[in-house]
Amino acid sequence: MSFTRMALSQGKHRPVSSxxxxxxxxxxxxxxxxxxxxxxxxxxxxxxxxxxxxxxxxGGMTGSSLLSWGLLICIAGLLFGAVFFGQVKxxxxxxxxxxVSELIYETCKTYLATQGKFLLILWVFIAxxxxxxxxxxxxxxxKDVLVILLFSLIGIAGSFGVAWFGIRINTYANxxxxxxxxxxxxxxxxxxxxxxxxSIGMLxxxxxxxxxxxxxxxxxSEMAGKCFIGFAIGESLGAAALRIAGGIFTKIADIGxxxxxxxxxxxxxxxxxxxxxxxxxxxxxxxxxxxTADGFETYGVTCVALVTxxxxxxxxxxxxxxxxxxxxxxxAMMILASGFSYLVNEMIAKGKYGDAVHFNFEAPLTSLVWxxxxxxxxxxxxxxxxxxxxxxIAGKVYPNLWWQLALIINCGTLAGALIPEAVKAFTSxxxxxxxxxxxASREGGASLNVLAGxxxxxxxxxxxxxxxxxxMAGAYLISQNDLAAVINPDTAKGVVMAAVFAFGxxxxxxxxxxxxxIAVDSYGPxxxxxxxxxxxxxxxxxxxxxxxxxRDFNVDVNFDVxxxxxxxxxxxxxxxxxxxxxxxxxxxxxxSATMVFSIIMLLxxxxxxxxxxxxxxxxxxxxxxxxxxxxxxxxSGAATQAVSTGAYRAVEFIKGNIKLDGETKASVExxxxxxxICTQYAQKGMFNIFMAVFFGTLACAFVEPFFFIGYLFSIAxxxxxxxxxxxxxxxxxxxAKKIVETELRAKGTPLHDAVVVGDTVGxxxxxxxxxxxxxxxxxxxxxxxxxxxxxxxxxxxGQGGLTLAxxxxxxxxxxxxxxxxxxxxxxxxxxxKDAA
Numbered sequence: 001m002s003f004t005r006m007a008l009s010q011g012k013h014r015p016v017s018s019x020x021x022x023x024x025x026x027x028x029x030x031x032x033x034x035x036x037x038x039x040x041x042x043x044x045x046x047x048x049x050x051x052x053x054x055x056x057x058x059g060g061m062t063g064s065s066l067l068s069w070g071l072l073i074c075i076a077g078l079l080f081g082a083v084f085f086g087q088v089k090x091x092x093x094x095x096x097x098x099x100v101s102e103l104i105y106e107t108c109k110t111y112l113a114t115q116g117k118f119l120l121i122l123w124v125f126i127a128x129x130x131x132x133x134x135x136x137x138x139x140x141x142x143k144d145v146l147v148i149l150l151f152s153l154i155g156i157a158g159s160f161g162v163a164w165f166g167i168r169i170n171t172y173a174n175x176x177x178x179x180x181x182x183x184x185x186x187x188x189x190x191x192x193x194x195x196x197x198x199s200i201g202m203l204x205x206x207x208x209x210x211x212x213x214x215x216x217x218x219x220x221s222e223m224a225g226k227c228f229i230g231f232a233i234g235e236s237l238g239a240a241a242l243r244i245a246g247g248i249f250t251k252i253a254d255i256g257x258x259x260x261x262x263x264x265x266x267x268x269x270x271x272x273x274x275x276x277x278x279x280x281x282x283x284x285x286x287x288x289x290x291x292t293a294d295g296f297e298t299y300g301v302t303c304v305a306l307v308t309x310x311x312x313x314x315x316x317x318x319x320x321x322x323x324x325x326x327x328x329x330x331x332a333m334m335i336l337a338s339g340f341s342y343l344v345n346e347m348i349a350k351g352k353y354g355d356a357v358h359f360n361f362e363a364p365l366t367s368l369v370w371x372x373x374x375x376x377x378x379x380x381x382x383x384x385x386x387x388x389x390x391x392x393i394a395g396k397v398y399p400n401l402w403w404q405l406a407l408i409i410n411c412g413t414l415a416g417a418l419i420p421e422a423v424k425a426f427t428s429x430x431x432x433x434x435x436x437x438x439x440a441s442r443e444g445g446a447s448l449n450v451l452a453g454x455x456x457x458x459x460x461x462x463x464x465x466x467x468x469x470x471x472m473a474g475a476y477l478i479s480q481n482d483l484a485a486v487i488n489p490d491t492a493k494g495v496v497m498a499a500v501f502a503f504g505x506x507x508x509x510x511x512x513x514x515x516x517x518i519a520v521d522s523y524g525p526x527x528x529x530x531x532x533x534x535x536x537x538x539x540x541x542x543x544x545x546x547x548x549x550x551r552d553f554n555v556d557v558n559f560d561v562x563x564x565x566x567x568x569x570x571x572x573x574x575x576x577x578x579x580x581x582x583x584x585x586x587x588x589x590x591x592s593a594t595m596v597f598s599i600i601m602l603l604x605x606x607x608x609x610x611x612x613x614x615x616x617x618x619x620x621x622x623x624x625x626x627x628x629x630x631x632x633x634x635x636s637g638a639a640t641q642a643v644s645t646g647a648y649r650a651v652e653f654i655k656g657n658i659k660l661d662g663e664t665k666a667s668v669e670x671x672x673x674x675x676x677i678c679t680q681y682a683q684k685g686m687f688n689i690f691m692a693v694f695f696g697t698l699a700c701a702f703v704e705p706f707f708f709i710g711y712l713f714s715i716a717x718x719x720x721x722x723x724x725x726x727x728x729x730x731x732x733x734x735x736a737k738k739i740v741e742t743e744l745r746a747k748g749t750p751l752h753d754a755v756v757v758g759d760t761v762g763x764x765x766x767x768x769x770x771x772x773x774x775x776x777x778x779x780x781x782x783x784x785x786x787x788x789x790x791x792x793x794x795x796x797x798g799q800g801g802l803t804l805a806x807x808x809x810x811x812x813x814x815x816x817x818x819x820x821x822x823x824x825x826x827x828x829x830x831x832x833k834d835a836a
Contacts, residue, residue, distance in 0.1 A: 044225040044311040047320050049216070055321040057387055063325040070213050070332035077206030077335040077515075084199035085169050091176040091192065092553055096537040101175035103668075104529065107281040107675055108167045111249065112289060116160055118683060119241050122690055123156060126237055126783070130230065133786045137793055144223060148230040151215070155234025155300070158211060159293040162204045163242055166292040166522065167284045169196050174280075174529035181534070181565045182549065184558035187353050189569045190361050191346070193530075194368075197522035198342050201515030202335065204292055208299045209331050216328065225311065232297075232304040233782050239297035240775035243290040244639065244689055247768035249682035250286025251643045253278035254767075255760045256650030256674065262753050264660060268741070269535035272663050274670035275654045278678050280532045285682075286767050287525035287577060291584075294775055295518045298587050301778045302507045303331070305594040309504055312601050313487060313497045319393050326387045327508065330380055330409070337379045338515035341372035357561065361572035362428065365520050366420075369579075372513040373417035377410045380512065393486045401482040408483075408502045411475040412509020412590075415468065416517060419586065420579035422467055426460040427578040427731035429571045429739055433459070437736035437758065438744075438751075445750065446757035449736070453758055457729025457765075461721045464728075468586050468720075475502040493607045504594035510587040521580035527573035531566045538664055564742070571738040578731030581771055582724050588774040589720045592781045596712045599788055603705050613706045620707035624700065627707075628714020631696065632722050635689065635776060636769040638821035642685025643764040648827045650677050685825060692817035695810045697780050701787035702807035708788050712781055719777050723770040730766025733758040 047054060049063035057066050093101075127149055135145045173196035180188035215227050257275035260266055269276050310323050349364035384406035391401055426433045433456040440448035479502035480495060487501065488494040511517070539545060539559075546557045604610045616622045657670050700711045737755040740746050794803045 046221040046224045047317045049321055054318045063321050064217055067213055067328055073332040073335055074206040074210035077202045080339055081199045081203030084195050088196050089172045093175040093179040096539055097175040097178050097533050100533045100536045101171045104280045105171035108284045111285055111679055115245055125694055133790055148226050151227040151230040152234035155231040156238040159235045159238030159296050162296045163289040163293045166200045166288040169199055170284055170288050170526050173526045174533050177530035178533040181562035182557045183555050184561040186356050186359050186565055189565050193523045193526035196526055197519030200522050201518035204296050204518055205514045208296055212303055228304045232301050235297040235300050236779040236782050239293040240779045242293040243772040243775050245682040245686040246285040246290040247772050248642045248685045249678045250282030251763040251768050252646035252650050252678045253282035254763050255647040256654055258756055258760055259651055262756055265748050269532040271536045271538055271665045272660055274666035275674050277671040278674040280529050283525045283528045291521050298584055299511050299514055302591040305591050306504045308598045309501055309594055322388055322391055330383050333379050333383050334512045337375045338372055338513055341375045345371050361569050365576050369417050369420055372516040373413055376413050376512045380409050381406045398482045404478050404482055408475045408478050408505045409509040411471045412506035413512045415471045416510050416513055416583055418467055419582050422464050423579040423582055426456050426728045428575045429735045434732050434735050438739050441751055441754040445754045449754045449758035450761055453729045453733040456732040457725040460728035461725040464582055464724050475506045500597040503590050507587045507591035517580050517583055520576040524573035524577035527569045531570055567742040571735055574734050581727040585723045585774045588777045589716045592716045592777055595781045599785055620704040621710040624707040624710025625714045628711040629718040631715055632718045638689050639769040640764045641822055641825045642681055643768055645825050645827050646681030650674055688817050688821040692814050695814040697784050698787050699807050699810035699814050701784055702791040702803050705788050705792055716777055719773045723773040726765040726770035730762030733762030
């Protein structure tokens, strides 16, 4: 067939591993074809939203007409982001600071362009499976398969594009914040990074929803489900790769730069340190590129999971239309709710803090989260009442269903506000746990510092686990009323399906204030960079600078207050970077439960057969639970190994090339070399991890389908606790260092050395291993949807032996890359024979 010829002809120009994958894909597509054509979630046909006979809203509007207004809201959100982008760009900044921020941007741009090319290489592997599945198993035409491939590329481009926008506006904002601090007023130092962040958040969510509404409204209904899956896989691939690589890059640079403070007793962001520019670029690569791509993908995958569930579980077409329109209408209204909440909060904050020199930077950020949460919950109830207040199923009206569904979503919305509060209890500079780390470090040095941070991380995982459990339990209890009665006529099935749908709605609720979640997360890299821009500009050393700034900008300079404000603001940025991570991680886990259920529906023929195999009494299922946990710990170690080796090489270079006597700045060539080291090890680490995850997913799906279900549940649950533990331990270590540097003013002391060590231990915890687990969990689940259908189809066609043979081959390739991720990334330096 044409797919076979195409794949084989392209294989002549690919690496060996890619040619093998193409051959596997062609084999799978050809052998699975007779048994599984037309099956699975990707085959679902969406209902006609323009048909008034199915459903109308608000006095006669069809679903497509109503959602067309959603397109306009998305465009308004894009304009909101663009206007704020222009406002940030026009803010004043001294040319010395602008030069530094532009150097950081150019470095980031080079890094991101390199990652973009690398992403296309990784996409080839995904494309081969898409061709095999849709071209072989689904028997689609080449034109249709190319459309699905196009949407997978759109998904990657979306993740990549919002990441690029994020680094551009953040590298405008960092110099503007640094300059604003010179006036000695705290409010501009808070307002600028938040304006930058809300610009990213509004553009990100608006772009995501615009694409998804475009698929829903303009792609033929028989292709829309397939395009949703392709789009989700593409954005998940983009997010996973950018999160992993960015996390490795930023922590190599951060550790390499920070350790110089101990080795040479130099100040934070000393301009003579060639690692500082790489550190600034890393702040954007890891803390801007990664989270924006991650947030983009999280929102999209959660919506795809809900669409998939509605189409798979609900038999009545009219109800499908009403629920689809309801969900996407709420998504559109949340854009307006976030923009409105931001504007209200800014008015309040300016009134309270506009003239203050110092204030608690966390306070207005906290109020923004809570205002947005309350507004979002109210909007959810209003929209639900208007759109599904009189929903009828099988001729019967359910007048209470609207508020029950709204309440379930609001369990997730409440989680988006409660989780940050719980995180702050363990990571804020006002936290008793963080101050315990400082106290332990006074007498116990780095050893007790590390132990106290591990303790904080462990406790935080416990409490956040309870918060998520309680809110999901609440959603479950609410779902067992009208929702369980209407979702399926079979009571036993309805109870299960209602619970799973409720969990998906909770995940959707997590993201209902997505623009604000992204905004407070993006606040951190700007405040971190602002400190660095201030130091790298050597603004205090420029001759006649105070008179120049007074003449050109009418600003009376106060250098001491400026530095204090930047330090304090960075602490708030650290805290709120930490608060957003568990929200995204929690969404991944809760949303994955809905997607895994889609696979369960496939394997059990709609909960009709094989239910006994979903039990620990079925050995493959139990073994899958064990294997999934092992994968999480491998991933955490592999990501940290890449950071450790890269940081060693960065430290080695910086120590050998730093010039402290007679120099005011490091050379551009030395700074570029550190960036090259970070990029090199980020790409090596990311490639090994991606290939291991890719082939590991295929291997587990082909071993036995219920083994794979256990595997997916395990990586979600174990991954949740591992990620929360690592993220919050790292955040606690980071802000313990800030307390020593800002409150105690103890830089250069043994206490400072101890907290710097703790901070560098926490760097890969909070910004590499933990955060990358989120997209990895979702990518494995989404990609596994296709993989397990291929495996089941192959076995059903009488190719059970081939299925196990392919599983063995995939496992061998997986183990090869697992081996490379550790032993191929080790620090290969011979220990001197005379070493003590």
